Amino acid sequence: MTGRIIIADDHPMFREAMLRTVQRLLPDAVVQEAGDLDGVLALIREGGEVDTLILDLRFPGLTCMSQLVDLRQQLRRTTLIVVSMVDDPALIDQVMALGADGFIGKNIAPDEIGQALLAIREGEVLVKFAPSGLLPLDTHTLTARQQDVLRLIAQGKTNKEIAKALDISP
Numbered sequence: 001m002t003g004r005i006i007i008a009d010d011h012p013m014f015r016e017a018m019l020r021t022v023q024r025l026l027p028d029a030v031v032q033e034a035g036d037l038d039g040v041l042a043l044i045r046e047g048g049e050v051d052t053l054i055l056d057l058r059f060p061g062l063t064c065m066s067q068l069v070d071l072r073q074q075l076r077r078t079t080l081i082v083v084s085m086v087d088d089p090a091l092i093d094q095v096m097a098l099g100a101d102g103f104i105g106k107n108i109a110p111d112e113i114g115q116a117l118l119a120i121r122e123g124e125v126l127v128k129f130a131p132s133g134l135l136p137l138d139t140h141t142l143t144a145r146q147q148d149v150l151r152l153i154a155q156g157k158t159n160k161e162i163a164k165a166l167d168i169s170p
Helices: 013-023 037-045 065-074 089-097 110-119 144-154 159-166
Strands: 004-008 030-034 051-054 079-084 102-106 127-128
Touching: 004 037, 013 030, 013 051, 013 110, 030 037, 037 065, 065 079, 079 110, 089 102, 102 110, 110 127, 110 159, 127 144, 144 159
Parallel strands: 004 030, 004 051, 051 079, 079 102, 102 127
Antiparallel strands: none
16 A cells, blocks of 8 residues: 555646546555645544645645644654745745655656656655746856765756765755
């Protein structure tokens, strides 16, 4: 048994697509859906451990970041994956600092979303999104450690691989 997975998104079309993706990747999972935070909380109260919560950041009922902290505390053993159109690195960093196990942008290819879901469920701390606008990077302003990280990113290394190579936490 793969476990219980809740897909929480207010857009029925995206929820359906995510449901099909999860069912294809994890056919033994029990997949439930919610269109707002009250629906998520009702599913949680139903009982049974929630293995994974896939949560849209811009979601009816989710009005402040402290609610994300509350969900994390309530679901300590649950893999919490935020899926959103948000592409602001500062906001994504905040979401990760508040306890999300991973962040997946809705603007990446469907097969990449599936790969990212599986990687996060396996314990990889992952942020995967396609920024809408990238600024040129002046590598001369980076510290030596930042340059090391950038070099490993350019080699296609994962966060976990980078952390291991540099002997730092992910």
